[in-house]
Amino acid sequence: MKIYDRPGFPNPSRIRIVLAEKGLESNIEFVPVDLIAAEHKQPAFLAKNPSGVLPVLELDDGTFISECTAITEYLDNLDGKPTLTGRTPREKALIHMMQRRAESYVLDPLGVFFHHATPGLGEALRAFKSPNWEGRADLGRREGDKAKGGLKYFDEVLSKQPYLAGNTFSMADITLLAGLAFAEALGAMPPSLTALKQWQERVAALPPVKNSSGQTFLPEDLKRMGY
Amino acid sequence: MKIYDRPGFPNPSRIRIVLAEKGLESNIEFVPVDLIAAEHKQPAFLAKNPSGVLPVLELDDGTFISECTAITEYLDNLDGKPTLTGRTPREKALIHMMQRRAESYVLDPLGVFFHHATPGLGEALRAFKSPNWEGRADLGRREGDKAKGGLKYFDEVLSKQPYLAGNTFSMADITLLAGLAFAEALGAMPPSLTALKQWQERVAALPPVKNSSGQTFLPEDLKRMGY
Numbered sequence A, B: 001m002k003i004y005d006r007p008g009f010p011n012p013s014r015i016r017i018v019l020a021e022k023g024l025e026s027n028i029e030f031v032p033v034d035l036i037a038a039e040h041k042q043p044a045f046l047a048k049n050p051s052g053v054l055p056v057l058e059l060d061d062g063t064f065i066s067e068c069t070a071i072t073e074y075l076d077n078l079d080g081k082p083t084l085t086g087r088t089p090r091e092k093a094l095i096h097m098m099q100r101r102a103e104s105y106v107l108d109p110l111g112v113f114f115h116h117a118t119p120g121l122g123e124a125l126r127a128f129k130s131p132n133w134e135g136r137a138d139l140g141r142r143e144g145d146k147a148k149g150g151l152k153y154f155d156e157v158l159s160k161q162p163y164l165a166g167n168t169f170s171m172a173d174i175t176l177l178a179g180l181a182f183a184e185a186l187g188a189m190p191p192s193l194t195a196l197k198q199w200q201e202r203v204a205a206l207p208p209v210k211n212s213s214g215q216t217f218l219p220e221d222l223k224r225m226g227y
Helices: A010-021 A068-077 A089-117 A123-129 A133-158 A171-185 A194-204 A220-224 B010-021 B068-077 B089-117 B123-129 B134-158 B171-185 B194-204 B220-224
Strands: A002-005 A029-032 A056-058 A064-066 B002-005 B029-032 B056-058 B064-066
Touching (some): A002 A010, A068 B089, A089 B068, A133 A171, A133 A194, B010 B089, B056 B068, B068 B171, B134 B171, B134 B194
16 A cells, blocks of 8 residues: 655644554555645646545555545554444444544644645645635634634543543544644644643553654644744 | 434435435434524534534434534444445445545535525524625635536546445435535536436435435525525
């Protein structure tokens, strides 16, 4: 199998943790994609994933799978022993609900904030993401506020239970972990989210997160660009 | 089990089709929610689903499940014989990928178009959806164009295979069906999407769609409001 990604960015990091959890990293050929040069918005990449985002999984038969939820369902079920996507109907439901919330309350709005209210990844990508950059800063800031509200919601959830979907670590926790690290890198963290920070420390110490090659959640690209 | 919904609207219709496919409609107590009066944006409903959208499934133990993907995973796996969410890792991956695309390419942008570039469901809801209505019409129109592009993408997919995830009807087809009906109700259909229209006719004749109480996809509310 191949994975097209760029280490350290939020969505690629999610799948690297899944690979570590399932002991699959050594089965993967990683193909780097140049996000800064907007390689993922060019025809060759769009043929693999018309959404124009990373990561993409290529199966040995040439099938391309994109969307982190779909890639995680694939990898987690390969050995017939899912640990991240739920076993019972109730587990599956709670995990998928919280997975979607972690995306739509935190990670997705932070992406809009990053690409429209900050210089984002620079000029090459801006032509695709925010051609009318000045005019869209308001939208970006509004989404940044939405992400802050989302982080407060999860702080409340985690003050009552150890993981997002209940008592077990799941793909929803991985997604929120990526969102939280992204918020911190962008300086978009609300203060005093004690339960969320305690959960972050606890989850960061779990083997799949600690042993993942995507664990840093601090892209070198962002550091170079001054974030 | 209870389902909080409003018949005929896109997301409630998706779950009504899932219920028909699984033969579960008679096990459900349906609780109507007054979308026009923005009941789903009030504290009593937000306690059930902080996202403030329909439908919501309430389990007999009082657990609330929202997000159509999560509700579908629950209902489809209850009998241990999933027919809509995939059995093999590859099926699960393709279905979840296409499910997400049907949402993010078509159904979600149409929702933004509806609530920001048209009078939507009227004034009560507008206070929550688009308080600065005039200023957001541009955003709505841009999302309407995105949905049209999404419908063209699916037309191309369906010119090569019978269903979104391959040879079998799945939850992704249900989602696109809802999106297509919504686009038609809003007059947002691009012309000449032959493969998509043929697929629509074929899917509309399938028992779970034909027998579903959500089959009409033409909310009385919208008709009354002149759509």
